[in-house]
Amino acid sequence: MGPIMSTGEVSTSHTVLGCQTADKAVITLFITLVLLCLVAMVGNGSIIIALGKKWLLQRTLSAHNKLLMSLAASRFCLQCVVIGKNTYVFLNPTVFPYNTVMQLLNFMWDFLTAVTIWFCSLLGFFYSVKIATLAHPVFMWLKYRVPGWVPWMLVTAVGMSSLTSILCFIGNYIIYMNFVKSDQQPWNVTGNSLRNSFEKFYFFSIKMIMWTIPTVIFSIFMILLLVSLVKHMKKTLSTFSGLRDVRAQAHVKVLLTLLSFIILFISCFLTLVLSSISSTPFQEFRYWMWEVVIHLCTMIHPIVILFSNPGLRAMVKRGCC
Template sequence: MSREHTVPDSLVIDQKAVVFAIILLFLFLVAVLGNGFITAVLGMEWLLRRTLLPCDKLLISLAASRFCLQWVLLCRNIYIFLHPTAFLYSPVLQFIAFQWDFLNAATLWFSTWLSVFYCVKIATFTHPVFLWLKHKLSGWVPWMLLSSVGLSSFSTILFFIGNQRIYQNNLRSNLLNVTRESIRSSCEKFYLFPLKMVTWTVPTAVFFICVTLLITSLGRHVKKSLLTISGFQEPRTQAHIKALLTLISFAILFLSYFLSLVLSAARIIPSWALRFWVWHTVIYLCMAVHPIILLLSNSRLRAVLQKSCFLRCGAP
């Protein structure tokens, strides 16, 4: 078993890791409540009305995938916290990794398609192709969702093949640890890591292209409105400024989440180190803050939340 994937028996987890574990638990509760609320509200609307706006279909898919991802990530962190010497490709962690890889890829794709939808529907570009996409995009939402599931399933199967190969080589190998380490490192460096980079970078690149286009379009409109005397006080200008701030915050959170995944996949931080818990705190923070932003920026969700809080506070 590789030394990089295990901890010496005499090593005790730093007490600071316990503090970060408590922070992770708090962020987990925030993320679960936020994503669960979005999923429940839009799910009830979909169930009662038998239909849902295309944008809300993407939104509920993103919230549901993040809701499930939170539980998988919590189970993984609890297992690693309780078994810091566990082999990272053991059957238990492979089972958790299978769910983690699928939900993580689906979350990235749902976020990307949501940015594509916002970009095409909100941006004010006048190119004929852009106008054609604006007219056709709503009908493509079901295909966006199916493609997200399909691409996520395909990449997850490829990840599982690599994980299983490392585990089987570890079981069959009777060679020295150095040789066994080279076998594991070879599979990780030349198969798993490049595959993960491609899987994650493609939706991330599309996401930032769409966000950049949308920020450019909104920025031009806000700049034009601010040239007038009362431009800043116009409701439409204020709405665009609010949308700009929301997009920028979403992009920052998305980038932080992507970088955290890359560092985790690079295996440069052992699971028993304090930095491991710091980076997982960043992942949890990104998934906890964004549903709050979505709740505050969506008027219907915000109204339901305010109504729920009013009824709860007014109840005897």
């Protein structure tokens, strides 16, 4: 769901493009990362175009499609920022990670990453409430209320993400101003040590809180949905023996789609957390490897959405024709 961390480190080891020569492995990973982002942009762009045409023709969108379009739009913008930021870092591997350009790029990355995680969580919550067959009164009440809440849920997600990005921007600015006032060099060992401590207690705390809240919400409701679908599948297959094979295939397809959604979401969350814990210079192989792994997850999900949603798939095919 997210690529580069805004807490990236200054390079101190070997030279890359922008200095003398680039490591071949780093170049390969950079090209792979850009290609993954472009594939993800095509997938998300297809969703945006298909739902955008439907919105223009029908003058309205269902609550589910509003969530899908918002998620696709946030991911599309995030991929653009990722390409721009990684290209800048690739060409300037020893850049001070808190200069003016990096502050702006980090602000956009922080906001789009947080809002994407929130939109994914809201989509999972919506799936759970609308599809789950639980007979609890709270679920029955939510089934009729949630569609009307979607616009407000989206606005709340944007507001929470804005708060996170603003707090991180303030932290970036404080670090930058301290270095300017103290006249330290970006590669100063003592300065880097103090900065690392600040990052661990400030940036990491803020991001963990804002990433964990939607992830917990997503996980709880996805587990409830899976339990509900498994129970419903067992009940259906034991009752309608004549349509057992057809119904079994339909249920298995739904379960596999949901499991892929859950696995990709959790994988992206874990890679973001692990990436934020480690302090890796921009030009190191490990840094670029993390970027590729993270964006492999974000590339797969829009493709899964396109192929698992018959209506959306049909709209995309009509648009291509």
